[in-house]
Amino acid sequence: MKFSYRFSNLLGTVYRRGNLNFTRDGDSVVSPVGNRVTVFDLKNNKSETLPLAARYNVKCVGLSPDGRLAIVVDEGGGALLVSLVCRSVLHHFHFQGPVHSVNFSPDGRKFVVTKGNLAQMYHAPGRTREFNAFVLDKTYFGPYDETTCIDWTDDSRCFAVGSKDTSTWVFGAERWDNLIYYALGGHKDAIVACFFESGSLDLYTLSQDGALCVWQCDTPPEGLRLKPPRGWQADLLRRREEEAEEEEEEGEEETTIRGKAAPPAEELQGKVSYSRLAKHFFNKEGDFNSLTAAAFHKKTHLLVTGFASGIFHLHELPEFSLVHSLSISDQRIESVAINSTGDWVAFGCSGLGQLLVWEWQSESYVLKQQGHFNSMVALAYSPDGQYIVTGGDDGKVKVWNTGSGFCFITFTEHLSGVTGVTFTATGYVIVTSSMDGTVRAFDLHRYRNFRTFTSPRPTQFSCVAVDASGEIVAAGAQDSFEVFIWSMQTGRLLDVLSGHEGPISGLSFNPARSVLASASWDRTVRLWDMADSWRTTETLGLSSDALAVTFRPDGKELAVATLNAHITFWDPERAVQTGSVEGRHDLRAGRKELDKITAKQSAKGKAFTTLCYAADGQSILAGGMSRFVCIYHVREQMLLKRFEISRNLSLDAMEEFLSRRKMTEFGNLALIDQDAGEEDGVAVPLPGVKKGDMSSRHFKPEIRVTSLRFSPTGRCWAATTTEGLLIYSLDARLLFDPFELDAGVTPARVRAALRKRDLTGAILMAFRLNEKPLLHEALEAVPWAEIELVCSSLPEPYVEKALEFLAASLETSRHLEFYLIWAQKLLVLHGQRLKARAGALLPAVQFLQKGLQRHLDDVAKLCDWNRYSIRYALALSRQRGVKRAAEHGDAEDRDAEDGDAEDDLHLLGRGAPGSS
Incomplete structure (x- = not known):
């Protein structure tokens, strides 16, 4: 169970290509994202990526009228029948050709797909189990083109x-x-x-x-x-009909x-x-402003049209009266959808990867999300695990909420690609490095860039690190081979560390001591003492160029990834190597489309470029130019598990062997772009070219993992990839993972102990079974006055289990005060014993801190609004008292009450949330 990480969510990409759909209730948007499908819940402000993946990028999605089923069709014609209720794939099918659109009939009994110049009608799957869910009914010919x-x-x-x-x-x-x-x-x-x-x-x-x-x-x-x-x-x-009376018909x-x-004239009669x-x-501004997408709401007769210039119109039919017009983007609107009530309109722009939901009556955005224009290259978790910050080649820095999956702030101060991001220990400051020659610090309280660190001469920064105190900022240069040190408080350049003979590829501060490790392409890792005039304490010699470096969370071990696909482990105190892992065969880099050799014979990209220790420090996560992410056990130096982050064949470097079908006597067919010039729907051929514009080129992005990070809670890890920001989390819903279980421990005995008021024994047996419903039942059966007595009688191995369970329960439970009392008593009564195992308990404590911080933010905001509402009500009551006093002629009372009311209203205006 410890490494049963499963795909949880996809962040950083909200729309790629295809059609948008609203669910039946009109509160959620279904958006195709690469070869996956994401559901954006607009009512609850959450996003969820379905745990399924097509073989190629998704081309179109069709939803059934009852909202239970969806047909997901990719570019190659492969289809998935998906249940939106249980979030699983029910059936696989292939339409034997590219499909442009799919649409269910309103009664849900049939659906039609358009393929080439024909339309095919299928029987939709029903509630009964069938061997073949898709049965072809009719094929319609007529159009001469697609x-x-x-x-x-x-x-x-x-x-x-x-x-x-x-x-x-x-x-x-x-x-x-x-x-x-x-x-x-x-x-x-x-x-x-x-x-x-x-x-x-x-x-x-x-x-x-x-x-x-x-x-x-x-x-x-x-x-x-x-x-x-x-x-x-x-x-x-x-x-x-006679046969149907005897037995049920099996096919049509x-x-x-x-x-x-x-048609002949006699056929037209009647x-x-x-x-x-x-x-x-429509009012056109030029030939470029072509109509690209439209949606129609039949009940309100509202027509929504999107254009290539990013403008959309709302018309009322059949009078064709213009209701609303707005430019929401500077890119082509690829898809338009309108919800069941006709209030919300969704727009998808594939050029910038934008997803917008517009409420046209109030003229406001319900949702406005955009991913990175280019690939993401760096990520970092906040200390409490609630936020993730990402940096991309487009120069943008985005902060994502791990709970909702939405980006809530984007910083655009960098003028070139971002190469590194990190949080300070407080979690409210983000430090980023960029190729534009600046290192910037952003404040998450006021959402502004409050520090900009520069070097004496222009240089390109390739990595950044901040020490545990948050006072020292270090950045490595790619062209001058130096490490620059600044002060966070003053912004002054403290020192320039020189000695490397190649570009700096990674920096990492020791969490326990003020020691900086710098990795370089000169096959060395240098350790710099920040407390002793920034001098070099040790130089670690490597067998190849260093690509990444990281410290263990306790600071007692150092891991370095090199170009020869090795991960070496070092003791920073004694400067000796303690272990090594060879990952060349585990990485399994794929063959590019234009390569003439297989992936096994290729030496390109066979190295780890990013490393991250687990929260407990016993395992390490590694990734590189491959679709695989590996977890290694540090002490045993063995591969524990390998994750395949993508199976999307629309990406490059996914295959391992040569395809003989693409090799002809004229060369590789991959060099011929069949879709050139047709991205905007219009083909402009050159003279002598039969299809497409040969001056236009489409490229397949290459699959790669640019950055990996474990959550401080240890419950999940994130990876920035070509497809977006992938989140993998522990999924223990279907796993039976007992703890010191014997034959005498059963759920019946746990409930019997609760009836006999043997609370401690019931809780211990529930922890040994390790089933969440039974644990909830046992803990919530304890009266709040007896929590301290039960906590004091718990053995030490069960205290860690109790903390982890409390942290997980705080995420979803409504019994907030009850579980807070449990957490307080456990930490107070067992605090001294827990200090000896602080390193092992750190993930559980941080997981608990994450839940407490989230509730603190929610409750504090609610209490603030209630406080201001009460003060506003008091101010109004005093004003009424002033009026009553004026009517009775009491001048002294009137002056006193009037002054109090003015003071309250003045304080209310100054202290209200969002007021200036």
């Missing part, structure tokens, strides 16, 4: 499909006698979206050039007539419906026909 969008009527009788050939096709979901298919023109560009009116067959179509056509149908939905079977079909239907026969460009009522054009 299909782009789908929309259903309210009664699930018909659906419309838009295409890039500027046509929109209306198909019948059943065999209607008067409607099999109908083709609509009227546009001069590719169809972006099509929508049916509520309770009608009337249709709206929108094209990429900003044109809106309003189509009226001469037949109501009730006027559709089922086509009676004839000939052999009638005999077959009768035979099937696939049919194909082919549309015709010009058929459904459409007529165009109006054609509207």
Whole structure:
């Protein structure tokens, strides 16, 4: 259980590509993020990434009307049937080709996917268990180019499909006698979206050039007539009905419906026909402002359109009256969605990775999140584990809340890529280094950059570290091979440490002593004594270039990662090597797409570039230019577990072997970009080029792990990767992990001891079983007056177990005061004995501190508001007393009460939260 870390959440990336969806209640947004799917709960202010992953980046997501199921389709056509209730994959399927969109019918019985120039209708999975969840019902042909969008009527009788050939096709979901298919023109560009009116067959179509056509149908939905079977079909239907009475039918026969460009005149008599009522054009600012996405709310007749320039419009149909218009981004709006009530509109911009939720009636943001534009390169946990700070190549520093998964502040003062981030011991100051030649300190109280450290001559800083007191800031230079030391209080440069003969690759302060370790590419690690004029105490010689260095939490061991994929462990006091781990075969770096050799023969990237000790110091976490993260036991020098952080084949360096299918006599097919020039939906070919613009290039990002950190609580660890900020946490819900268990300890005996009021014995047996519900039952059965007596009788091995359980319970329990009394009595009664094992108990204590700090912030904020509300009520009552005194003519009382009321209102205005 100690290393049963599982994928928990994905931070730092909120939207990549694909369509956005609102859940049935309208409170959550489902956003595709790489090859994963994230659900943003707007009501509870939380985000959760589903524990599933597709083989490629997710292209489209379809939600069932009841909100229980979702179909996730990736770029390669692979589909996952996902249960949103239990957050698990129910079925795997492959559509044998790229899919553009998927849409469930309103009754939830069928769904349609658009693939190439055709549409396929499948039977949706029901509540009964089936061998094959997706059964193909019909295949619809008609469009001559790729299909782009789908929309259903309210009664699930018909659906419309838009295409890039500027046509929109209306198909019948059943065999209607008067409607099999109908083709609509009227546009001069590719169809972006099509929508049916509520309770009608009337249709709206929108094209990429900003044109809106309003189509009226001469037949109501009730006027559709089922086509009676004839000939052999009638005999077959009768035979099937007879067989259905004897046994249940197991499958259905696939049919194909082919549309015709010009049906015969006799077929048009009595058929459904459409007529165009109006054609509207959006206000365009130029050819670049093409329409890219749209959504329609049928109940309120509200049309939302997004454009390539980042502008969106709200129109009321069918009058086409403009309700609202705003520019929310400077990038292309890729997807638009509107919730069930019509109040919130979600926008996804893939250029910058933005996800915005706009409440158009109040004209305010419900959600505004954006990840790093380029890859993240550094991260750090706050001392209490509540926050994570990340730095990226885009020069931004973002702070994320680990509880909600949202970024609540972004610092943009750096002018170049951020290379290192760290927290001070207080947790309220962030120190960052950058390639722009500055080291900056940010205050989390006032959200400002209050210190900027610079060097005498311009240099590029590659790493940063802060000592345990938070008074000394050190940064390593990449070009001058020096270490610069500043004072946090004054901002002055204290000293420049020289001696390295290569770029500085890592810095680490000893947590217990004022000793700085600096790793360099000159194959040495130098130890500098901060208390003795910053002189070099020791120089550790290495067998290869040093890439990362870190101290153990107790400061008694040093770990160094080198270029030859070794991790060496050193005793900093005696300057001797105590152990070594070779991780070349454990790292298993992948083969790049353009490499001509296998991954095993390649020597590129086979080294660890980031290290981090666990909270107890017994194991170490290592990662590098690979999709694997390894945990090693330090004393035994063996691999404990290896985590595969991604299986996304859309990223580079994921495969191990050569693919013969891509090797031709003309070279590697990976050199040919099939999608060049079509990112914005418009292909501008050069002369002689058949497809795409060969001057445009798309690249596959390479999978890599740039930074790793264990949480101070020891319950989770985080990694900055190509896909984002991955969080792995301990998941003990399905694990049975007893402690000193014997055959006589059972839940029945625990409850029997509680009935006999043997509270200590019941709690000890509950800890030996180590089941959370039973532990809650045993602890909460103790009266608060007897907590001190029970705590004093607990043996020492169970005190640590009790602290860990209390810390976990404080995260979710509503019995705050009860568990606070437990924590206080345990620490007071066993404090002296716990000091001897302070290093081992540090993760449990920090986990407890994290829960207490979170409750302190919440309760303190609530108490502040209550205090100001009470003072405001008192001020109003005194003002009423002034008026009553004025009516009775008591001048002395009036002056006294008036002065008190003015003082209270003045203090209220000065001290209220958020007031200036």
